Amino acid sequence: MKTPIISVQNVTKTYNGEKPVYALRGITLDIIQGEIISLLGVNGAGKTTLSSLIATLHPVTSGDILYNGKSIYEDLYNYRHLVGFCPQKVNLDDDLTVEQNLVFAGQYMGLSKEDSEKRAHAFIKEYNLNKYRNSKPDTLSGGYARRVLIARSLMHSPEILILDEPTVGLDPHIRHQLWEIIMQLKNNGTTVILTTHYLDEADFLSDRICVIDKGRVQLIDTPTTLKTTYNKSCLEDVFIQLVQEETETE
Amino acid sequence: MQTFSILRSLALALKTDLIKYFKYTLLDKIINKLIWASSMLIISTYILPQLGIQSSYGAFIAAGIIVSVAFWDAWGVSVQFVSDLDNNKIIQYYATLPYPASLFFVKQILFYTIRSMIPALVILPTAKLILLDHLDLSHLNILYFISIFIVANVFCATLSLLMTSLVNSMNSIDNISIRFLFPMWFFGGSQFSWQTFHAVSPIFSYISLCNPLLYAMEATRASVLGTEGYLPFWSCIVVLTVFSMLFAYIGSRRLMQRLDCIR
Numbered sequence: 395m396k397t398p399i400i401s402v403q404n405v406t407k408t409y410n411g412e413k414p415v416y417a418l419r420g421i422t423l424d425i426i427q428g429e430i431i432s433l434l435g436v437n438g439a440g441k442t443t444l445s446s447l448i449a450t451l452h453p454v455t456s457g458d459i460l461y462n463g464k465s466i467y468e469d470l471y472n473y474r475h476l477v478g479f480c481p482q483k484v485n486l487d488d489d490l491t492v493e494q495n496l497v498f499a500g501q502y503m504g505l506s507k508e509d510s511e512k513r514a515h516a517f518i519k520e521y522n523l524n525k526y527r528n529s530k531p532d533t534l535s536g537g538y539a540r541r542v543l544i545a546r547s548l549m550h551s552p553e554i555l556i557l558d559e560p561t562v563g564l565d566p567h568i569r570h571q572l573w574e575i576i577m578q579l580k581n582n583g584t585t586v587i588l589t590t591h592y593l594d595e596a597d598f599l600s601d602r603i604c605v606i607d608k609g610r611v612q613l614i615d616t617p618t619t620l621k622t623t624y625n626k627s628c629l630e631d632v633f634i635q636l637v638q639e640e641t642e643t644e
Numbered sequence: 645m646q647t648f649s650i651l652r653s654l655a656l657a658l659k660t661d662l663i664k665y666f667k668y669t670l671l672d673k674i675i676n677k678l679i680w681a682s683s684m685l686i687i688s689t690y691i692l693p694q695l696g697i698q699s700s701y702g703a704f705i706a707a708g709i710i711v712s713v714a715f716w717d718a719w720g721v722s723v724q725f726v727s728d729l730d731n732n733k734i735i736q737y738y739a740t741l742p743y744p745a746s747l748f749f750v751k752q753i754l755f756y757t758i759r760s761m762i763p764a765l766v767i768l769p770t771a772k773l774i775l776l777d778h779l780d781l782s783h784l785n786i787l788y789f790i791s792i793f794i795v796a797n798v799f800c801a802t803l804s805l806l807m808t809s810l811v812n813s814m815n816s817i818d819n820i821s822i823r824f825l826f827p828m829w830f831f832g833g834s835q836f837s838w839q840t841f842h843a844v845s846p847i848f849s850y851i852s853l854c855n856p857l858l859y860a861m862e863a864t865r866a867s868v869l870g871t872e873g874y875l876p877f878w879s880c881i882v883v884l885t886v887f888s889m890l891f892a893y894i895g896s897r898r899l900m901q902r903l904d905c906i907r
Binding site: 475479481486 | 652657667736
């Protein structure tokens with residue numbers, strides 16, 4: 395039994411307002427070191443909320459999240475050094491160039507200016523961003539902006555990378571290029587938490603899939619086991635059946 | 645070690661803000677403020693006296709403009725902040741860097757202070773050039789001026805944080821400027837001293853003591869034109885400091901709540 399790098403323990407998240415929204419209703423989930431785990435679910439299921447809690451963007455309402463057996467909130471700032479977060483919405487600094495965005499990101503996370511520059515140049519080369527190194531992010535196409543965003547979240551060599559819908563709205567060939575980048579990260583030992591709507595993407599990339607429904611974990615398993623269990627050839631059919639079962643139960 | 649790392653990240657975030665400000669915004673800011681200040685000074689010194697207003701009114705306005713520049717800059721900062729909250733949410737990236745969210749807001753206050761201080765610095769020399777003998781600087785108290793210059797700019801920075809926290813979205817941004825800032829500025833001593841207001845309406849002048857901008861205006865004028873005829877200088881400093889702490893606390897608390905940050 396592999397020890398989990400991240401252990402989500404009975405986590406709930408409620409957004410208070412005129413009408414409280416119960417986004418997560420007691421999620422328990424172990425994430426194994428070096429795996430790619432995909433969080434799947436319909437809109438509003440709680441995938442983005444869960445990934446943003448693991449990224450420490452927001453606090454949990456109750457429950458705990460452990461990193462190597464220790465609550466992340468006990469040593470939040472060190473934990474943030476270990477996590478890279480790539481949000482759904484491109485939030486690069488449009489006043490800085492692509493290169494500056496990367497160099498500053500490395501420095502915020504404790505790298506020296508020289509190391510940060512070296513690493514930024516390596517990413518610029520690796521992700522084919524050379525042409526755009528001095529461009530402002532708001533002039534980039536969706537695919538290139540997404541690459542910069544991934545590079546920024548990797549500047550400090552995090553152990554865990556959280557990707558929230560990284561390929562949404564991108565052309566198929568760009569999506570496939572990003573898949574290669576994600577697979578390469580896994581090969582380098584990075585644990586990847588992937589939130590996605592695309593079932594082919596989850597099928598291709600994931601070691602395990604976690605289906606979330608109405609703020610609860612519906613099931614967790616490998617894509618192959620899910621397909622075998624539900625006797626389906628592709629993950630999309632499994633997902634459709636799960637949604638239908640859920641609707642019938644209601 | 646961790647404290648050092650936190651401070652280093654914060655200092656770097658401040659440096660990034662300043663680099664962006666110096667590179668893309670500062671020159672435009674200075675030009676805009678100079679046009680605004682020059683227009684007001686020319687009118688108040690050379691045109692309004694033709695309507696019977698004292699010729700010293702230009703000097704009175706000049707000292708107030710130093711605060712007005714920072715006050716309205718605070719509004720500009722708030723608009724930018726709200727626009728980010730409505731759109732790209734770059735702040736969410738900065739809020740997840742390895743430092744406490746509360747210190748992030750301290751960094752913001754520091755940046756806003758520096759940002760408003762720099763254009764305000766050119767106002768006094770410009771005023772002297774336009775007003776010539778109409779602006780007598782023999783009463784200028786350097787210690788007082790430096791003190792109120794810093795305190796007033798910190799106050800405006802905290803005010804901008806508070807305003808940002810009060811605006812729900814870009815759609816409602818005008819509500820704050822028209823309903824809150826304009827009355828605050830007009831009745832905050834931008835056009836007349838508290839003593840003048842008191843002579844016209846004692847009751848309303850006492851009510852206006854709740855307006856913190858009044859203390860910034862009064863103390864700045866006292867430092868440039870002499871203390872006679874203005875509220876006690878050090879009392880103004882104390883009141884402004886208290887308001888600044890209050891605004892910083894409420895503003896950052898409300899924004900942390902809105903962003904749902906880990907505290």
